[in-house]
Amino acid sequence: MAALRCLRLPLVGQKRHLRSVWLCRELSGDSQQLFDKILVANRGEIACRVMRTAHRLGIRSVAVFSEADRNTMHADMADEAYCIGPAPSSESYLRQDKIIEVAKATGAQAIHPGYGFLSENKHFAELCTNEGVEFVGPPPSAIEKMGVKRVSKRIMSESGVPVVPGYFGEDQSDPRLKVEADKMGYPVMIKADLGGGGKGMRIVPSADHFQEALDACRSEALKSFGDDKVMVEKFVERPRHVEIQIFADKQGNTVHLFERDCSVQRRHQKIIEEAPAPGLRSDVREGIYSAAVSAAQAVGYVGAGTVEFIMDAQQKFYFMEMNTRLQVEHPITEMITGTDLVEWQLRVAAGRPLPIKNQSELVPRGHAFEARIYAENPDKNFIPSPGHLHHLCPPTTSQTIRVDTGVKQGDEVKTYYDPMIAKLAVWAEDRESSLKKLTESLKHYQVAGVSTNIDFLQRLSSHPQFIEGDVHTGFIEQHSEALFPPPQPLPSLSVMEAALSLLALEGASHKSTEAYVHDPFSPFCDMSAQRVNTVHNRTVCLKDKDNTVEVDVSYRGNNRYTVSMGDSSPMEASSWLEEGGTVKGFVGERTFQANVALVDRQLHIFTRAGSFSVELPMAEFVQKKQKSEEGGVRSPKYPSTVVRVGVAAGDKVTKGTIVMTVEGMKMESNIMADKDGVIKSVFYDIKDSVPPFSKVVEFNK
Missing domain, CATH: 3.30.470.20 (ATP-grasp fold, B domain)
Known part of the structure; x- marks a missing residue:
């Protein structure tokens, strides 16, 4: 294992686990530990989440990390951590062979895949079984049946679970898909067979947009999942996204842990979820719970899973898909049920029955x-x-x-x-x-x-x-x-607070300089203005959005000032920086307290009422230089790959025209013209790699 490097000595954390073992037994009533050691085949917050439960249960954890994640929280939290490859996930977190190699070398008895990456990969689940390592998830057969949306729809329909009308056939030719969409009537939804996380999905409002949406959907699906097969469904107007958390053990027991509403989404990805779903009728709740349990039982499910439904305005629900893993939003289910779903996963993976005997023991609160x-x-x-x-x-x-x-x-x-x-x-x-x-x-x-x-x-x-x-x-x-x-100008008092916060930071900086030069009489270390008359009165210039605002300041010594803006009457003010980076002060009768961060000329002010930011203006000659260097339309500030090119040299475009589509950070982004004009040059073609913030097209001057 030449590529492996241990970051943390196995002894670290042993003492903290002694009490955790006792706590685990007290909570679950078990006299036998679930596993001695597990490997978490993921990164970031989900890896940390799994490890917290493992440590509470007295289970040692092994982390894997990419070269880009060498000093991250999840690598540091684990009892042992090993590098498995370069930054791209295809060369690290998706390397099944390396993950298994680490698991066997460290004596990990089980692998928890988290969500994303290999969590719904039936081949990885099979590999774990073949190598004698427990996969903390459903059996490969359930992953396979539910992982392909067309297959899962057919199984659900045969099991009496309502499904959205659509085409789930094997004929994947463009003409056949178009015919089926025309039969349903628009709008329709095109979905990648192996999709997830909002990728490979397009809403098609009319027949004229079908081919464009199909091409985009296939392209995204192929890049994200290695398969460009799709299905076509009738789009439900004003749909709600309601999902049911289910759990099943190896003894044949299946329960649900109620519902979550995940309707509020951007780019088909959830951003706010809640549990329970607001406004559901009791008969709908019971019906959707029953359908979810039936869906799980139809495929012989084991472990944690989420059955997702789409619901129309009349609260008629249809099966959409099943995620054969723990969900990002599982914490809200834990909060209303008082459970630890990761502990449940580990129990089930170890062959234990569910910690409850029947559904009635689960009561949401x-x-x-x-x-x-x-x-x-x-x-x-x-x-x-x-x-x-x-x-x-x-x-x-x-x-x-x-x-x-x-x-x-x-x-x-x-x-x-x-x-x-x-x-x-x-x-x-x-x-x-x-x-x-x-x-x-x-x-x-x-x-x-x-x-x-x-x-x-x-x-x-x-x-x-x-x-x-x-x-x-x-x-x-x-x-x-x-x-x-649209952006609104900041209130005058907020601008004054920003200016006073800046003065507090400057004052602390000058005190630091005074300590460094050991010269308390240096004019560079004095903010009292008693010796340097040129700074007795000062105008603090700040940028609020695109507008430059000015705060007139008169220094009075001892962190006290008189401030005004425009024609406003001068007000008494004060500000100072306390230990820990908190700025305190007052403007007139109003006191304020804020955490302040100055990052790349952006001054961020965090108060009890909320946050805002202003910018420190650049010198004029710097602005001119920067403007001359920024000509043209630029790519996002991360590496990307060109998916589509929408313009050519000589094309006349208007502001907002899509000039190029790139893919990076697990999403496609449209790069748009920022003005009307004629394209002079296009610098990248399809499949080209684009460095961060690179000029992709240039206009004629």
Whole structure:
């Protein structure tokens, strides 16, 4: 195993496990340990999540990591950790042979695949069995039956589970698929057979768009899943996405753990989930529970699984697919049922029966929400925003506020993987209280260094229709005007607080300089303005969006100032930096307290009421130089590959025209013209690799 390197001595963590073994026995009533050691074949927050339960149960954990993940949280959390290859997942996290090699070399008795990567790969499940390592998941036969959507639809239909009308046949020719779509009537949905995570899906509004959508769907499916087979379904108008958590053991017992509503999505990917689903009739609940259990039993299911349904406005539901693994959103089910689903997975994998004897022992309590915190830019079609997490401070956790993450301050959101930073889950006795807790927790989630969807999630969770529970998969598109409002200027008091925060940072920096030069009389170390008259009065210039704002400041010594903006009357003010990076101060009668982070000329202000940011303007000559270098349209700030080229040299285009489509960070992104003009040059072709933030086309001047 020349490629393997242990990061953590096996002895580390033994003492912490002694009490955990006792705790496990107390909780589950077992006198025999489930496994001695497991390997977690995943990364990030899910790997950390699995290890937390393993450690609580007294089970030692083995991590695998790529070269890009050498110093990550999941590698550090494990008792042993080994490098299995370069950054691309195809050369590391998807290398079945290397993962098995590590498992056997370390004596791991089981492999937990998490979700994504190899979690729904029947060949990997078979390989584990053949190598004598327990796969923490369903049998390969169940993965195979439910992994191919066309096959699962037929099985469900034969089992009496309602399915969406569609074409699930073997004839994959373009003409046959088009004929079937025409028969159903538009809109229709094209789905990749092996799809997941919103990939390989296209809504087709009319016959004129069918071929374009089919080509795009096949292309994305082939890249993501290695198979371009698709199916065509009738699109349900204003659908809700409701899913049922099921669990089955090897003794033939199957139960459900109630439902989750995952309707609010972007790019067909969930971003806010809740449990239970709001507004379902009791007869619908019982019907959908029964259908989910029947679906699991029809394929001889074992372990954790999620049966997903689409539901129309009349609450008529149809089977959509089954995810044969643990779901990203499982924490909210744990919160309303008081269970640990990873512990259940390990119990079942070890051959134990479910920890409950019958369905009636499971009783849901309260209401829970989960919001997925992503490094992405919602205002640019949720394009990923990789980079360093210069400042990261989540809300305070408790029994009712949970943060599942795989990163810490100073870590990097990698360009090779999903840009999720964390999952924020909250619980309260009822939906209204839980939603208030979610919005309040989002206000206190602090991230600087990358763009995030936190502000967007605040707007979404505060939207009146969301508060009412009137949700569906087209919610974001329907309410786009409210969810993507035009930029508004900051209130004057916020701008003054930003200026005072900057002064506090400068003051701390000057004190540091004073200590360094050992000269308290140096004018470079003095902020009192008693010796340097040129700084007694100062105008602090900041950029609020595209507007430059000015705050007039008069220094009065001892961190006290007089500030004003425009024609406003001067106000007394003060600010200072405390240990830990907190700025405190006041403007007039209003006090403020904020965490402040200055990253790449962006000043981020995090207060109890929320967050905002301003920019420090560049010198004019730097702006001119940068503008001259930025000409043309550029690719995203991560490596990508060209999927489609929409223009050629000499083409006349308008602002918003798609000039190129690229794929990177597990998604396709359209690069659009930022102005009207004539294309002078196109620098990349299909299948070309594009470095981050590269010029892809150039206009005639």
